Amino acid sequence: xxxxxxxxxxxxxxxxxSLLVAEENKDSQxxxxxxxxxAIVGGDVYTVSHGVIPRGTVLIQDGKIAAVGKDVxxxxxxxxxxxxxxxxxxxxxxxxxxxxxxRTGTGARGRTGEPAPPQGVTGRVVDAINPYDRNILFCLASxxxxxxxxxxxxxxxxxxxxxxDLEELDETNVCPCCGMTYLPLxxxxxxxxTERTPRRHAVLRMTFGELDRMLVKESxxxxxxxxxxxxxxxxxxxxxxxxxxxxxxxDRNEGEDEGGFGGFGGxxxxxxxxxxxxxxxxxxxxxxxxxxxEQIRTALALAKELGYAVILEGVHEAWLIPEELKEAQAxxxxxxxxxxxxxxxxxDSTGSSIETAGILERTGVPFAVATLGNSVNLDGIPGRDxxxxxxxxAFAVRGGCSDDTALAAITINPARMLGLDKRIGxxxxxxxxxxxxxxxxxxxxxxxxxxxxxxxxVYYDRVRENIYPDLPNRPKSTTQTKR
Amino acid sequence: xxxxxxxxxxxxxxxxxxxxxxxxxxxxxxxxxxxGRLEGATVILRDGKIAAVGKDVxxxxxxRVIxxxxxxxxPGIVDPYFQVAITPASSxxxxxxxxxRGRPFPFGGxxxxxxxxxxxxIADNFYPYDPGLKPLPRVGICRANVVSSGVGQAAVIRCTPxxxxxxxxxPDGPIYASVTNSTESLDQIRSRLQRGSRGSGPxxxxxxxxxxxxAALNDPWKDxxxxxxPLLVEAxxxxxxxxxxxxxxxxxxxxxxxFVAGDAVPETLPLLKERKVCVVLRPRFDFLPASxxxxxxxxxxxxxxxxxxxSLTARPPRPPAITPPTQQQQQxxxxxxVPGVERDFPLxxxxxxxKTGLPRQIALExxxxxxxxxxxxxxxxxxxxxxKAADLLLFTGDPLDPASRLRLTIIDGRITHAQ
Numbered sequence: 001x002x003x004x005x006x007x008x009x010x011x012x013x014x015x016x017x018s019l020l021v022a023e024e025n026k027d028s029q030x031x032x033x034x035x036x037x038x039a040i041v042g043g044d045v046y047t048v049s050h051g052v053i054p055r056g057t058v059l060i061q062d063g064k065i066a067a068v069g070k071d072v073x074x075x076x077x078x079x080x081x082x083x084x085x086x087x088x089x090x091x092x093x094x095x096x097x098x099x100x101x102x103r104t105g106t107g108a109r110g111r112t113g114e115p116a117p118p119q120g121v122t123g124r125v126v127d128a129i130n131p132y133d134r135n136i137l138f139c140l141a142s143x144x145x146x147x148x149x150x151x152x153x154x155x156x157x158x159x160x161x162x163x164x165d166l167e168e169l170d171e172t173n174v175c176p177c178c179g180m181t182y183l184p185l186x187x188x189x190x191x192x193x194t195e196r197t198p199r200r201h202a203v204l205r206m207t208f209g210e211l212d213r214m215l216v217k218e219s220x221x222x223x224x225x226x227x228x229x230x231x232x233x234x235x236x237x238x239x240x241x242x243x244x245x246x247x248x249x250x251d252r253n254e255g256e257d258e259g260g261f262g263g264f265g266g267x268x269x270x271x272x273x274x275x276x277x278x279x280x281x282x283x284x285x286x287x288x289x290x291x292x293x294e295q296i297r298t299a300l301a302l303a304k305e306l307g308y309a310v311i312l313e314g315v316h317e318a319w320l321i322p323e324e325l326k327e328a329q330a331x332x333x334x335x336x337x338x339x340x341x342x343x344x345x346x347x348d349s350t351g352s353s354i355e356t357a358g359i360l361e362r363t364g365v366p367f368a369v370a371t372l373g374n375s376v377n378l379d380g381i382p383g384r385d386x387x388x389x390x391x392x393x394a395f396a397v398r399g400g401c402s403d404d405t406a407l408a409a410i411t412i413n414p415a416r417m418l419g420l421d422k423r424i425g426x427x428x429x430x431x432x433x434x435x436x437x438x439x440x441x442x443x444x445x446x447x448x449x450x451x452x453x454x455x456x457x458v459y460y461d462r463v464r465e466n467i468y469p470d471l472p473n474r475p476k477s478t479t480q481t482k483r
Numbered sequence: 484x485x486x487x488x489x490x491x492x493x494x495x496x497x498x499x500x501x502x503x504x505x506x507x508x509x510x511x512x513x514x515x516x517x518x519g520r521l522e523g524a525t526v527i528l529r530d531g532k533i534a535a536v537g538k539d540v541x542x543x544x545x546x547r548v549i550x551x552x553x554x555x556x557x558p559g560i561v562d563p564y565f566q567v568a569i570t571p572a573s574s575x576x577x578x579x580x581x582x583x584r585g586r587p588f589p590f591g592g593x594x595x596x597x598x599x600x601x602x603x604x605i606a607d608n609f610y611p612y613d614p615g616l617k618p619l620p621r622v623g624i625c626r627a628n629v630v631s632s633g634v635g636q637a638a639v640i641r642c643t644p645x646x647x648x649x650x651x652x653x654p655d656g657p658i659y660a661s662v663t664n665s666t667e668s669l670d671q672i673r674s675r676l677q678r679g680s681r682g683s684g685p686x687x688x689x690x691x692x693x694x695x696x697x698a699a700l701n702d703p704w705k706d707x708x709x710x711x712x713p714l715l716v717e718a719x720x721x722x723x724x725x726x727x728x729x730x731x732x733x734x735x736x737x738x739x740x741x742f743v744a745g746d747a748v749p750e751t752l753p754l755l756k757e758r759k760v761c762v763v764l765r766p767r768f769d770f771l772p773a774s775x776x777x778x779x780x781x782x783x784x785x786x787x788x789x790x791x792x793x794s795l796t797a798r799p800p801r802p803p804a805i806t807p808p809t810q811q812q813q814q815x816x817x818x819x820x821v822p823g824v825e826r827d828f829p830l831x832x833x834x835x836x837x838k839t840g841l842p843r844q845i846a847l848e849x850x851x852x853x854x855x856x857x858x859x860x861x862x863x864x865x866x867x868x869x870x871k872a873a874d875l876l877l878f879t880g881d882p883l884d885p886a887s888r889l890r891l892t893i894i895d896g897r898i899t900h901a902q
Contacts, residue, residue: 123666130664130722132750134773209750211725466774 037061038456039074040435043083046442048090048404048411048426058088060433063456068427081458083437086450089407090426091145091434092389093414095333095368096313098150099375100135100386101204101214102128120152125202125218131211135376135386140206140452140460141467142387143442145434146424148220148414150374151200196228198275203418205434206452208459220418221287221311222275226295229288229302242306245272245280284419285309285331291316291340292350300328311417313370316340316352322363331417332360332367334409336395357409358400368414369393369406394443407442432456503896504529506542507877510551515558515844515852516866526556528873531896535869549877554890557847557882558866559625559874560829561854564659564715564742564763564794567615569608569631603635606654611640611647615799618821619644620892620900622829624795625874626652628858630715634660634671636703637715639858641874643894656858657740658707661717664726672716673730676737679704710736713857715763721747721772728754740857742794745769745780752787761790761857765797765823766832766846768839781849782841792857793833793849797823827888834883843883872896 038060045056045068057074059067067073074080094100102121121128128151139147201223203216228234248271278284286303290296290312303310312318313333317340318325325332334357342351353359360367371392377385393406401409415425423432433456440447448468452460462470508525512518514536525542527534542548609629619627619642630637637656643649662668706712714737718724724747731737740761746769748755748762755762762784768777781791799822820826830850837846855865863872873896880887892900 121665123670127666127669127726128664130720131725132721132772137773211722211729 035062037066037075037078038081038433038453039072039078040081040083040088040437041074043086043088043437044441045427046087046089046407047428048408049428051404055084056088058427058433058435060435060453060456063433065427065429065431065433065435068429081437081451083450087438087441087447088427089143089436089438089442090411090424091436091452091454092143092410093368093418093420093425094139094144094147094371094374094386094389094410095414095417096150096370096374097139097144097147097386100139100147100149101130101133101206102149102151102202103130103133120200122152125151125200126215129204129211129214131207131209131214136206136208137460137465137467138376138378138387140208140454141449141462141465143390143410143436143438143449143452144386145206145436145452145454146203146216146415146418146420147206147386148201148203148418151202151218153199196224196234198273199223199225203420205454206459207454207457213455216420217418219275219278219284220420221285222273222279223287226289226291226299229298230295235298235302238302239306241272241276242280242308245276248272248277249280279308280306282307282309285311285417287311287313287333287417289314293317293320296321297324300324300330303330304328314338315356317350318365319353319356319359320349322359322365325360325365326363330365331413332365333370333414333417334360334367334396335370335372336392336399338372354399356399357396357406361401361405366413366416367409368417369396369409390443390447391445394445397443403443503531504534504543504546505873505893505896505898506546506548507551507556507875508542508548510554510556510877511881512536512867513555513557513847513882514867515848516868518868526867526875528875528893528896531873533867533869533871533873533875536867549891551877551890553880555878555881555887556867557876557878558851558864559876559892559894560623560795560850561858561860561864562624562627562794562796563740563792563854563857564717565624565627565629565796566798567605567609567613567629567631568799569603569605601633603631603633604654605629605631605635605638605656606651609638609640609651611644611650614819615821616640616642616650617644618819618826620894621889621902622795622821622824622826623876623889623892624821624824624829625876625892625894625899626855626858626860626864627796628656628715628854630659630717632661634658634675639860641894643897643899645899653858653860655703657713657715658703659715659717661719661742662723662727663719664722668723669726669730672714672727675704676708676734679708707737708734710738712859713738713740713761715740715742717742718747719744721750723747724751725754728758728760731758740792745778746772748780748783749778752783752789755784755789756787759789761792761853763792763794763854763857765795766793766836768835779836779839779841781836781846782839785841785845790853791845791849792853793846794854795824795829795832795850796821828885829889830882831885834885837883846883 040058042055045053045058047053047068053068053070056068056070057072058065059072059074059078102125201220202218203220204214205216207213229238275284279286286308288299288310290299291314296312296315296318299310299312310328311331311333315332315334316338318332336354336357338352340352357367369389369392371386371389372384373380374386376387383391389410393410396406396409397403412421412425415421424434427435433453435453436449437451438447439450448462449460450462451458462468505528506525509523510526512521512524512526514521518536521536521538524536524538525540526536527540527543527546624642626639626641628637628639637659638651639653639656640650641652660672662671703712707714716727716739718727718741724741724743727741728739731739739758740763741755742763745764745767750772764780766781769780770776771778784791825831833846833850837843852861852865855861864874867875873893875893876882876889877891878887879890888902890902891898
């Protein structure tokens, strides 16, 4: 009997689809082809942009939000979704995701027993999309409706070393054998100036089963590891790259024929990637990781000098220099639970702090929250993977920031980083109807996603999917406070 | 003398006909044709063809009579997707080592000698002495459409490994391609179809007068574009199915045949219905997506009006050795089976499908009539009717009964396997 149910469900879906088609055909004979509007009624609407509307209504027309408020006239033919006692929020935006909708080799660190797929997508992103990837449903079940998915991992350079290796050499170190401190040393040979491979990303909507609607945009930022700016050689090369990109932009604006980059003018005699040109034109920001104060300052100084916007992630020591981040108008990606050990004897001025989120909020530095792991991993340590995005934002509240800022850190702030803040990230008229109906307030670990809508269509229903089941006889906790 | 020669001339055809005539009587005949199922019927085979089928057919003189009491006769199985591993045979494909100044340098053989986009014409690479072909008659497969991995043109063979020279019967078979959802893989069919459609346009750019050297290679793709030849695509996942079907929406004339795993069916069913795809799959039970529930993809497809064709064989586990076999290997070969097919119960998985709700007639047609139609030989194969080729299987009982055994495999009127 149980095995029949999905088939029945499928049949039902197809019946519904045929009904919808019939409906559309009927409408298409009239002047304007429209699908019936959807009204989400009775829930507390967390708009993110305009506060909370208790027991409000969200009206959806043609995949967009048509009206929000307390007294919204609901059309006769509207499909009503009752959300009384529940909360309506914008769909969450995962700024760091991998292995969702696209199978790549990166980000599958903790998984075992699965043959390693080839590293990265070598061809076009749209050809690599798998609309039936189960991870899409897991993302929807944890509230993510848009994800910035890593398409191919970048190289950290020829030696595969991080920026840490070089920057840490400036500090006084303790010998692991004798415990004596030793003076900073220059590396005997500086690393060769190798061009770092940028990480490629693509923004995907979690429209399970619908290939055509998934890809939103490619290359929302130019992503390089911190190692790309470490050391004099790398800095020089990055400056040269930017210089060439600026020349290319200038030539293009002057209408000169492109392609005359042979010879000495271009340094290496080849064109810079299109993303770098967009970076120079300030169409996309640079994304890089910068854990220590040194790295943050390097990234900010280079951004100021060369003139591009910057997104910093993994900013463990940002709590020490929030004003500098604010002044540089940097955007920040934060993982509240990620830790960096302070150096011996410098506990007050190094290492991470749980209060980073609060400090950044008070200073006015916008930040997005990312999870500890960026793929869906159901057999690792629970509460670390992509499905714990809401929980991770709650840890930002633990670190002293307000609920509103923590919610913005998984909705409008990452949307802005992706250049999609006009389309998603808050409940406003005209935006995409990417909405969640939560069983309780967001950031509460009791809350589950009841329904997830992407573009005005329900792609996840907790009753239908067997992911986070609503157990009927679960005992009510006596310590749970009533809200 | 002249008289004697005349007599010989007269006698030879008579004798030859007498040698070739085979009568099978007392059999239950699943004709899969308009005559339906006949009990206690007689089938007469002459010159490699079926001469007569029926209950009251007179038995000719000088015929070899096979008493099939209690047995069932059905048309020979046609496998539409028989995969072989083709090893490159060009002189520069293998790895070799050259010594330069005392140091060895390996050359060639980088990626098995084949690039993914290489077009393989099976007829040019087919190796009829392949030991992997030997057990085919034993499991009742009389015709097979031979394909390989990658992309190429398939070839239809008749499974008579004891007559290797005459195995290749249709060298220009359908186009096959196995794809995944990646650009490199999808471009194997996309770029070729696009090129083909441009070439057949009214104003080809470039060399309009002189045909390009690759024009001969493009010909099968033109047939595919015009719907004369089917396009057989192996799509390993539901995502690959979606990518292929969506791309081919621009080519409504292409007759698409998909070889899929059963678990890709539930999600892509609406697309398959819309396109009227013919689906080739193995008779298996698969898991419903993201669950531990088993289901029958053939039944689901049939109940939704999608044409189902069975392929019994699985992908070969390893490339066949083309070195001369030793005696021990020869003994092993006699024990060897077709990958994916039980040696003694070849139709057991089909019987399971019938047991769980797939109509018997549909299941039998999916083994014989439908694949024959797919390969364009429905006029000569796929059912037991007078005038058709004598590809027959005689089972000791019902073919879908696990207790019955395949007694005889007759290919073109000749007993190829007997047990």
